[in-house]
Amino acid sequence: MITSLSIRDFKRFKSETLTFRPLTVLAGQNGSGKTSTIHALLLAVAASQRGDGIAELNGPFGLELGWFESLINRNAADSYFSVEIEQTGGQRASWTFEEGDTELYASVTLPFTGGETFSHGSASRFQYLGAERLGPRIVQSSAALPRDKLQVGWQGQYTAQVIEKLGTQIVEHGRLFPSDEEIPPLLKAQAEQWLSAIVRPVQIDTSTFPDTGVASIAFRVPGGEFVRPTNMGFGVTYALPIVVAALTAADGGLLIVENPEAHLHPAGQSAVGIFLARMASAGVQIVLETHSDHVLNGIRRAIGEQQILKSESGIVHFFEDPDLPAQPLVFTPSGGFSDWPPGFFDQYQLDVARLNRVRRSR
Structure with missing residues (x-):
């Protein structure tokens, strides 16, 4: 430190x-x-x-x-x-x-x-998120790096890829969302809980497109339909990279x-x-x-x-x-x-x- x-x-x-x-x-x-x-x-x-x-x-x-x-x-x-x-x-x-x-x-x-x-x-030893983070985008870039080198990027531009590739990674115990319910200690599930506490109740879906360097991300309120980031607003898009970066650090x-x-x-x-x-x-x-x-x-x-x-x-x-x-x-x-x-x-x-x-x- x-x-x-x-x-x-x-x-x-x-x-x-x-x-x-x-x-x-x-x-x-x-x-x-x-x-x-x-x-x-x-x-x-x-x-x-x-x-x-x-x-x-x-x-x-x-x-x-x-x-x-x-x-x-x-x-x-x-x-x-x-x-x-x-x-x-x-x-x-x-x-x-x-x-x-x-x-x-x-x-x-x-x-x-x-x-x-x-x-x-690993890349998670140091991460930086600047003030000019990426706003709502239907697709995001993907870094041409191995899993242990992936991070959200200084604009949060690789957040979808990190969730897609590392979504089943176990989160450190001290960083788990405090809840009486049993929430899986996995990156994607924990990111959803923390993001919901910060912005609004939300669920996340990510996917990658074969033979391309892009990843997509979508959000929905519980029980609703998945919508594009452009229909969810800036708050979710700006806060999510902070959550993911901290959980993967x-x-x-x-x-x-x-x-x-x-x-x-x-x-x-x-x-x-x-x-x-x-x-x-x-x-x-x-x-x-x-x-x-x-x-x-x-x-x-x-x-x-x-x-x-x-x-x-x-x-x-x-x-x-x-x-x-x-x-x-x-x-x-x-x-x-x-x-x-x-x-x-x-x-x-x-x-x-x-x-x-x-x-x-x-």
Whole structure:
């Protein structure tokens, strides 16, 4: 498990170290460094997976970072940037990125040890779901990979294939949907239950077409007819890859999710927060970027009300000002915070206070 991430001279970061826990939340103002934190991790992953000293700045994981020189912090004394992770047990791995002989890639010094989290093992050791996930599609692409290398993809574009090929895979006990009913501990059945809890009651059907590289997916409400994803809506399509990625993640694996709240009703946003907290408690390290107070409140409920996740297993990094370090906020056992700084998910209270002043003036 990653215990800290250090970034130097990359974009808004001059030199900063962020503590990581089983559940790490990145929150705060737009353009303040949340996505840059994820980009730093993705570049280290991309470089490690290639293993040849090249880090593509555009392409892997949907990255579009442009030219190398645009990534150097404006106050940097040198013309390179670096990323370092520390893992449980104190093992460290660092990556130094310098400009290549063209501007669209970086020449990278790879770690001698410690980068195995990113570069070795099954695909489920590391998964990333970006903010621009694939919307409702009648068919999806299929990855030309063996079963142990399959994952949902950074847009969720391979979700149908993963369910079709791995639907009978046993889900880890701690990730099973809590129910008094006997639900098969299989990926497809568990994905249906969790998706139903987050969005609406739904069943899933997938199939592949012989001699093609496409897979199809369909949904139905219990007792209804199967319909195309385009007739089910964005919420189901956006939430399903999150569920499948978490259920298939390796024990100790890392899952990064941007904006899990996208296209979800507020109740669904809270539910996905509870779901991700449960996955973190079951051995999947979750890094989460969100603008949703409902997602955050779901996590708080998982800690304080449901006691799924220990308070010390979660942390929030609040990015308020791009020129200042992120502020770490720790959870209390009751689901509160050690501190609640101005600007931290307080817009509801501010808006209600203004409306109350209007009512009192009349």
